[in-house]
Amino acid sequence: MSILRAILSGDPPRGRPLALVLTAIFVGLAFAPLLFPGIGALNVAAKICYFVVLAASYDLLLGYTGVVSFAHTMFFGIGGYGAGLALYDLGPSWSSILIGTGAALLVAIALALVIGLFSLRVRAIFFAMITLAVANAFSILASQLSSFTGGEDGCTFRLPELLRPGFRLVAGPFAISGRLISYYLVFFAALILFLLMLRIVNSPFGRVLQAIRENEFRAEALGYRTMVYRSIGNCLAAAAAALAGVLSALWLRYTGPAVTLSFDIMLDILLMVVIGGMGTLYGAVIGATIFVLAETYLQSLMAALNHATEGLPLLPLLFHPDRWLLWLGVLFVLSVYFFPAGIVGGLQKRR
Amino acid sequence: MTTRVEQALPPRRRDLAPILLVPLVALAALPLVGSLSTWVTLTLAGLAMGMIIFIIASGLTLVFGLMDVLNFGHGAFISIGAYTAAVLAPSLSGLIRADSLALNLIALLALIALAMAVTGVLGYAFERIIIMPVYRQHLKQILVTIGGLIVAEQIIIAVFGPVLIVLPLPTAFRGSLVFGDIAIERYRLIAVVVGLVIFAAMVLILDRTRIGLLIRAGVENGEMVEALGYHIRRLFAGVFIAGSALAGLGGVMWGFYREALTPGMGMDVMVLVFIVVVIGGLGSVGGCFIGSLLVAVVANYTGFLAPKLALGSNILLMALILLWRSRGLYPVAKR
Numbered sequence: 001m002s003i004l005r006a007i008l009s010g011d012p013p014r015g016r017p018l019a020l021v022l023t024a025i026f027v028g029l030a031f032a033p034l035l036f037p038g039i040g041a042l043n044v045a046a047k048i049c050y051f052v053v054l055a056a057s058y059d060l061l062l063g064y065t066g067v068v069s070f071a072h073t074m075f076f077g078i079g080g081y082g083a084g085l086a087l088y089d090l091g092p093s094w095s096s097i098l099i100g101t102g103a104a105l106l107v108a109i110a111l112a113l114v115i116g117l118f119s120l121r122v123r124a125i126f127f128a129m130i131t132l133a134v135a136n137a138f139s140i141l142a143s144q145l146s147s148f149t150g151g152e153d154g155c156t157f158r159l160p161e162l163l164r165p166g167f168r169l170v171a172g173p174f175a176i177s178g179r180l181i182s183y184y185l186v187f188f189a190a191l192i193l194f195l196l197m198l199r200i201v202n203s204p205f206g207r208v209l210q211a212i213r214e215n216e217f218r219a220e221a222l223g224y225r226t227m228v229y230r231s232i233g234n235c236l237a238a239a240a241a242a243l244a245g246v247l248s249a250l251w252l253r254y255t256g257p258a259v260t261l262s263f264d265i266m267l268d269i270l271l272m273v274v275i276g277g278m279g280t281l282y283g284a285v286i287g288a289t290i291f292v293l294a295e296t297y298l299q300s301l302m303a304a305l306n307h308a309t310e311g312l313p314l315l316p317l318l319f320h321p322d323r324w325l326l327w328l329g330v331l332f333v334l335s336v337y338f339f340p341a342g343i344v345g346g347l348q349k350r351r
Numbered sequence: 352m353t354t355r356v357e358q359a360l361p362p363r364r365r366d367l368a369p370i371l372l373v374p375l376v377a378l379a380a381l382p383l384v385g386s387l388s389t390w391v392t393l394t395l396a397g398l399a400m401g402m403i404i405f406i407i408a409s410g411l412t413l414v415f416g417l418m419d420v421l422n423f424g425h426g427a428f429i430s431i432g433a434y435t436a437a438v439l440a441p442s443l444s445g446l447i448r449a450d451s452l453a454l455n456l457i458a459l460l461a462l463i464a465l466a467m468a469v470t471g472v473l474g475y476a477f478e479r480i481i482i483m484p485v486y487r488q489h490l491k492q493i494l495v496t497i498g499g500l501i502v503a504e505q506i507i508i509a510v511f512g513p514v515l516i517v518l519p520l521p522t523a524f525r526g527s528l529v530f531g532d533i534a535i536e537r538y539r540l541i542a543v544v545v546g547l548v549i550f551a552a553m554v555l556i557l558d559r560t561r562i563g564l565l566i567r568a569g570v571e572n573g574e575m576v577e578a579l580g581y582h583i584r585r586l587f588a589g590v591f592i593a594g595s596a597l598a599g600l601g602g603v604m605w606g607f608y609r610e611a612l613t614p615g616m617g618m619d620v621m622v623l624v625f626i627v628v629v630i631g632g633l634g635s636v637g638g639c640f641i642g643s644l645l646v647a648v649v650a651n652y653t654g655f656l657a658p659k660l661a662l663g664s665n666i667l668l669m670a671l672i673l674l675w676r677s678r679g680l681y682p683v684a685k686r
Contacts (some may be wrong), residue, residue: 062490066490068490068493068494118670118673119673125421125489125493125633126629126633128421128493129421129625129626129628129629130625130629130669132621132622132625133622133625133626133629133665133666133669134666136622137662137663137665137666140662141662141663144662263618267497267501270494270497274494317509317510318506318509320509322508322513323505323508323509325501325505326501326502326505326506326509328501329498329501329502329505330498330502332494332498332501333481333495333498333499333502336485336491336494336495336498337484337485337495340491
C-alpha cells in the first residue's frame with residue numbers, strides 16, 4: 001500500500017466510491033484491447049487517455065492556480081502540429097517524433113511565458129481575455145499557413161514502422177499489432193504524465209499555487225512572488241498540454257485545426273474539468289472519461305429520446321442527437337452553482 | 352473651517368494621450384499609404400468599422416465597469432439580436448425593399464427597437480438566474496457565463512438549424528457614396544451615426560443624470576447608496592438590461608453588415624470585442640470607444656500595406672498598448 005501511496009504522491013483518492021470509480025477507469029483503460037474489442041472502442045479508450053492528460057493539465061491552471069485560460073487548445077495544437085509536421089517533413093522515424101516533441105515543448109513554454117508576462121501581472125480576468133484573443137489568432141494562423149501546416153485540411157502522416165496498423169509483432173490468434181503497441185504507448189505515456197502532474201500539485205510548489213488561488217494578497221505578504229509561481233504553473237500546464245497533443249497526433253496519425261485548435265475543444269476541456277471537479281486531478285480523469293463516453297454514446301440515447309418525443313413541439317429539436325452539447329452545457333452551469341467540487345466532490349462526501 | 356469644498360477637491364486631470372493616438376496613427380500611415388484619396392478612403396472606412404465594433408463592445412464594458420461582471424455571454428446576446436432582426440425582417444419587407452432612405456431607416460429603427468427589447472428582457476432573466484448567485488466571484492462568473500453562451504448557442508442551432516441565414520441590407524443602404532476618388536459605403540455612414548448617438552447617450556446618462564450619478568455612486572460604495580434608501584440591486588439589474596440591449600443593437604448592426612448570420616457569430620466577434628476592451632481599459636466607455644477606432648483603423652492600414660500581417664495586427668496592437676499601459680488606455684481606477 002505504501003508503494004501505491006508513494007506512486008500517487010501521498011494524495012490517494014479520498015473515499016471508497018471515488019477509489020472504486022477510478023480503479024474501474026484504470027482497469028478499463030489498461031485492459032481496453034481485451035475488454036472492449038473493436039476499433040471503435042479502442043479509439044474511444046485512446047481518446048480518453050490523452051484527454052485525461054489535457055484536462056488534468058488544464059486543471060493545473062483552473063483548479064490549482066485559479067486562472068481561466070482559453071489558450072489551452074493552442075498548446076495542445078502546438079504539440080499535435082509539432083509531432084505531426086516533424087513526422088511528415090522529416091520522415092517516419094522515432095527521431096522525428098523526438099525532434100517534433102522537443103520543438104513543440106520549446107514553443108509552447110516560450111509562448112506561455114510571453115502570454116503570462118503580458119497578462120498575469122495585471123489580473124486574472126485579463127488573462128482569460130488575452131488568451132482567448134491569442135488562441136484565436138493562432139488558429140487562424142495555422143489555417144492560413146497552408147503550405148506549412150496543411151491549412152484547414154490538416155496533415156496526415158506516417159508513423160514509425162513499429163506503430164503502423166499493418167505491423168505485426170506476433171502473428172496468429174493473439175496478434176500484437178502496431179495499433180496495440182500505439183495504444184499502450186499512449187496509455188503509459190498518459191499514465192506517467194498524470195502521475196507527474198499529481199506529484200507537482202502535491203509538491204511545496206503546488207501548495208504555493210493553491211495558496212495564491214485561495215488568497216493572493218496573503219500569499220504575497222508571506223513572501224511568495226505570486227507572479228513567478230503563476231507563470232511557472234502556466235508554463236507547466238502548457239508543456240503538459242503540448243505533450244497531450246503529441247499523444248493525440250500519434251494515435252490519430254493526423255493533425256489539423258478541427259481536432260486540436262478549435263474553440264469547441266476548448267469548451268470541451270472546460271466542461272470536463274468543471275463537471276469532473278475543479279482543484280483535484282482525479283476530477284479531470286472522471287470528467288474526461290464521462291465526456292468522451294457521452295460524446296460517443298449519449299448521441300444514441302438522445303436519438304431514442306428524439307424518436308420518443310416525436311410529434312411534440314420543440315422537444316424533438318432539443319433532443320436531436322447533435323444537441324448533446326446543450327445538455328452538457330446545462331449540466332455545466334448547474335455544477336458550477338451546486339457542485340463546485342464536481343463529481344469527485346460528490347463521491348468523496350458519501351464516505 | 353475656511354477651506355471651501357471646491358478647493359479641497361483637485362480638478363480631475365485630463366488624460367489626453369490616448370485620444371491623440373488615433374489621429375497620430377492615421378497621420379503616420381499617410382506617407383506609408385502614399386495616395387491621399389486611398390488614405391482618406393481607408394481611414395473613413397476604418398473609423399466607421401470602429402463604430403460598429405464600439406456598438407458591439409459598449410454593453411460589455413458598461414456591465415463590467417459598473418457591475419464588475421465579466422459577461423462572456425455577451426456573444427449570445429449579439430447572436431440573439433441579429434436573429435431577432437432576421438426573424439422579423441420578412442414582416443417588414445415592404446419597408447426594407449422600398450428604395451427610400453426614410454422608409455429603410457424606419458425599418459432599421461423598428462428592428463433595432465424590437466431586438467433591443469428581446470435582448471433586454473432576456474438580459475434581465477440572465478442576470479436573475481445566471482449571474483446573481485456569482486456576484487464578486489470572477490472565476491465563477493467566467494465559467495457560468497460561458498455555460499450560458501454554450502446553451503444559448505445550442506438553442507439557436509436547435510431552433511434555426513446550423514445553416515447560414517441571410518439578412519439582406521435595406522435597398523437604400525446599399526452601395527457607396529463617391530466623392531471624386533474617395534468612396535464610402537452608405538451603411539458605414541449609418542453605423543457612424545448610430546455609434547455616435549450611443550456613445551453620446553452613454554456619456555451623458557452616466558455623467559449628467561441622476562440615475563447615472565446613483566450608478567456611479569453605487570460602484571464606489573454600494574452599501575452607502577443602499578443606506579441612503581436606493582435599491583442598488585434594481586439599479587444594477589437596469590445596467591445589465593442596458594448592456595444586453597446594447598449587445599442586441601450591436602447584433603442587428605453586425606448582422607446587417609455581414610448580411611449573413613451563423614449561430615456562432617456572437618462568439619466569433621467576441622474575440623474582437625475582448626481585444627478592444629482590453630486595449631481601452633476594462634470597464635471604461637471612453638477607452639472602449641478609442642480602442643474600437645484604433646483597432647479598426649490599424650486593421651485597415653495593415654490590410655492595405657501588408658496583407659500578411661493583417662491577421663496579427665490586432666494582437667500586435669494589443670501587445671504594444673499593454674506594454675505602454677499595462678491596464679489598457681483608461682484603466683478604471685478602483686480595480
